[in-house]
Amino acid sequence: MAKRKAIEKPCKAxxxxxxxxxxxxxxxxxxxxxxxxxxxxxRREAQALGGRQNRMKTLAADAPDVNVEDCQGVVRLMSxxxxxxxxxxxxxxxxxxxxxxxxxxxRAVEQGELERRIAELxxxxxxxxxxxxxxxxxx
Numbered sequence: 120m121a122k123r124k125a126i127e128k129p130c131k132a133x134x135x136x137x138x139x140x141x142x143x144x145x146x147x148x149x150x151x152x153x154x155x156x157x158x159x160x161x162r163r164e165a166q167a168l169g170g171r172q173n174r175m176k177t178l179a180a181d182a183p184d185v186n187v188e189d190c191q192g193v194v195r196l197m198s199x200x201x202x203x204x205x206x207x208x209x210x211x212x213x214x215x216x217x218x219x220x221x222x223x224x225x226r227a228v229e230q231g232e233l234e235r236r237i238a239e240l241x242x243x244x245x246x247x248x249x250x251x252x253x254x255x256x257x258x
Contacts, residue, residue, distance in 0.1 A: 130154055175210040178203070189228055193221045 130140035132154035142151035145158075152158055185196050200217050203209045 175212060176207065177209055177213055187221070187224060190225060193225050193228075197221055 128144040128149075130142045130144045130151035130153075131149045132140040132151070134140065140151060140154060142153065144151055145155055148155050148157070150156070153162065185192070185199070187193055187196050197218065200209070200214050204211055204214045
């Protein structure tokens with residue numbers, strides 16, 4: 120097991136529980152980066168930079184809408200989304216949501232198609248039942 124290197128000059132800041140900070144003090148300072156009062160502006164900028172880097176990438180609000188009404192539309196949408204993720208234009212989490220919604224849409228389209236086909240078959244059966252069978256009557 121490797122020994123931890125001892126901190127040459129520990130930070131003099133105290134935690135709320137009274138224990139000392141375990142980080143190393145900056146050169147020419149009695150405090151670490153997180154406790155040095157002269158580094159407050161740098162800390163705020165580092166926090167802001169971190170927040171900007173963690174933002175989810177999405178398409179611009181003026182990006183054209185995608186018409187997705189059938190399975191071919193879903194295929195086009197997913198192809199475009201895959202390429203946008205690969206190019207870093209959208210966040211993979213956004214792509215996952217698009218994929219999930221595309222799956223829901225595909226199921227709804229398939230359900231609508233099945234309902235349409237069943238209605239057509241029912242209409243055919245109804246017509247068949249109502250029409251007299253000329254072959255049976257012999258006329």
